[in-house]
Amino acid sequence: MPPGTAPGVVIGVDIGTTSTKAVAYGTDGRQLASHAAGYPLNDPQPGYAEQDPDVILAAVVGSIRSVVAELSTPVAGLAFCSAMHSLIGLDPDGNALTPSVTWADSRATRQAERLRAVPSGLALHRRTGTPMHPMSPLPKLLWYAEQEPMLFERVAHWGGIKEWVLGRLCDTLVIDHSIASATGLLDIHHLEWDIEALTIAGITEEQLPQLVATTAVLPGLTPWAAAAVGLPQRTPVVVGAGDGPLANLGLGAVHPGMVACSIGTSGAIRVMVERPGVDPLGGVFCYALTETRWTVGGAINNGGIVLKWAGAALAPELGEHSEAELVAIAARAPVGSGGLIMLPYLHSERAPHWSALPRGAYVGLTHGHRREHLVRAAMEGVCQQLALVLSSVRAAGNEVGEIRAGGGFAHSGLWRQMLADVLGVPVRFPAAHEGSSFGAALLGMQALGLIPSIDVAADLVRIDETIRPDPAAAATYAALLPLFAELYDALVPAFTSMRRLAPGLPAQPVTPAGPPM
Template sequence: MAHDVVIGIDLGTTATKVVAYQADGAAVAEASNGYPLEEPSPGRAEQDPRLILDAIYRGLRDVVAEIGADRVRGLSFSSAMHSIMALDSDQEPLTPVLTWADTRAEAEAEMLRQGERGLALHQRTGTPVHPMSPLVKISWFRAHEPDLFGRAAMWVGIKDWILARMTGELVTDHSLASAMGLMDIHRLAWDEEALEIAGITADQLPTLVPTRYVLEGLSPEAASATGIARATPVVVGAGDGPLANLGVGAVHPGVAACSVGTSGALRIAVDRPAVDSRGGVFCYALTEDRWVIGGAINNGGVVLDWVRSELASGDAGLSTAQLLDEAMTVPAGSGGLVMLPYLLGERAPRWGGVARGAYVGLTRSHRRAHLVRAAVEGVALQLTLVKDAMIEAGFEIGEIRATGGVMKHEMWRQTLASAFGSAIGFPESSEGSGFGAALLGMEALGMIESIDVAADMVPIEGTTEPVPADAAVYAELLPVFEELYDVLLPANEALQQVASRLPLAH
């Protein structure tokens, strides 16, 4: 059994999951360690990179203790996309990790997006011009923290820094680079105009490598911290979005992957990079000949977390599942109550403006169950807008496969299927990105012939069909939901100005 597993390491927004997989797709050991997402002021969403590195080391130690180091053929990585941090000349962090949820660069994004270069930049780089984009975040540092900007020797994503610590090589894969707004996806090279906008040079970015690129061995630090042999190869891996498609077997044209974790996304695989003429979708690499097109939303399970914290805090014994059971007693449409779930701003399909959360249509007759159901429906309706934008852009969607922790409950499954007006299949495993990383690693290390085997390795445990009456309600609500974004935009922009001058708490 020596050297028969690849360990997939999935760097998520709030936790890192480490799972060991055999070549037949069976998971033989796993561990998960969390870390905080700090929000020190409105618009900021940061993390301590050292805590993430420690979570990886702890997870690897636990997995290796269970299966034995001699079984490890290699490691392969998945990472949340759009992160950025500055390093000094010794590759030590000058800043925290700015995550995808950090919106401090809203003004810079809006100025660039509305300018004559915005759409062309999106179409060349595949990344929407949005506060999530590392390009825009670097521009923010250039404008607001010029001293720090001047001291930054390198600008990297969290996985880039982790790999540098674990292997001694500072590289970034084409997948995460395609989510930075700095790489020309058609040439697989850093984009000169994007670099000029950011005010940096290509020398301040990691070396670009394919997602199946193999780093030959661990650093002494990593080997000592994990118990894994120094000669163990490390596959660079890719972004969690494209790998989620791979991990649920959505690798063929027309098969869409929908994932709802902290955030959410809907993506389909294509064989060449492309962005629609209106800039409504993103385009990120999985491999050099496999790309994903789609849209991500900022607010998925985080909305239900907030609802539970703020609306059910006095009911300590109430589980999330019980709260959702309560919401299922309310008919679709929540009695005319709509929630705009933009607690962390929003991304697709608008990619701009100052989106903020709201309950609209609230009356004295509404109860907690209505507010909870409206929150779930708001997430489902936002994902439906992404689905419609993809179809309008000319990308065919046939089969849909969905994963994510929230999808374990029937409330989420049924609401999403009815909002989409389409049947949704649910794979047996919910570890899409981590499994995708392991499969990519297996191909790179010669353990499987091709990642195409994923389509047959991921069994569907069940399918949820839309309820026709509920689907009709959501079809009627969707244009109202979409219009509210524009109607409330001026008010949200004014409120943002007020909020910037006010403390959040005493």
């Protein structure tokens, strides 16, 4: 079937951390057109990571408009996806009173640590599925109440970036169960706002968007939005879900025991389950996809961004867009980087410890180590952190039967082999790597009745390559992983002192310089 002629074209719109990508798909899973628009992640103060909602809205509108212009057949609908954990305060008319405070923002560290320290903190995690971490909107709300009380009182409604964008495009304020399950405010077992969490946050249910299913269909676009994107006003808009669960769907990891692994700017390990639940120790999150599909797992702050840092710090002469050259440098070092270990906590960390305290560290450095060892150790550290998350997923009682991986890193042969070696199991790589946008489109197709169910994703996703672990490399990494895990605990006192004595340098803004690794 030639491009532009597949029936039932749905555009998946993925509002990511550093860019929005709109991709049109037919019901046969074929990609028909795509467009991406980037934007910065701003850090006006140390620990801040926020964005201008208007800039993101412009990127969303421009991306959809560019895709529509490429298509020769009508669009059956739009379906949305976004990064989770963002928070925006709105006035009564829906105008933004605050920036979009993203998952990467750590200003609410003290509030999150306070919540973690009280006995009810773990109970809240088990009920809401969201760890007590500054990424979560719950401690962010506490921060606003304590640090910006006058602004906090002016806010009529609180939402996230997807809720704000849909409000602008469709003139409605709704939040899907998936995004809501990552706020720390939703009782995931009853799909209702958690009264204790709302009380802690100092807000009411009326200040939050209306809860809807991820397959909810909004009736259409406002006249302004329809003209801006080049679609009829009556075009259905499927609310969609969070990027993590939709990445599982886009990789075809839709059945229990199927694990999705992704490394983009950040990274994650998620397994699909049929009922919500969190392990007794609170090492994993639990986020909704649909009422019968949930993802259990953990996200890490430091994915491909670690390689970007390595380029700036260790090979600045290569300039930007140097990922391929950096990987070639890393390939010159042996497996295990000659005994050098990097804890890749450049932007603090999330799973499985869910603490904002850690910082990056090289351990085992000797006079014999060179640049290639430092770069390779950075890449290995990212994979080892994902291995810790996978261990937590297993410890939560989840069976791991198959691992599928995607994200910008999948374009690199060294990253692929390293991930399989560190995880110690075969890893399957789909032919296309745009998991979240494809997942959004598939969810939209189900909502619009174009496919019978999202289960067809497993058949539509074509596996391009299966990488099996190299026995010798896997043995080396298996020996190093316990030491990697122990170093975190050993360095917690140092991390604590460093935060007290030297708050840290402002991070450089994350810019969408080419495909994320």
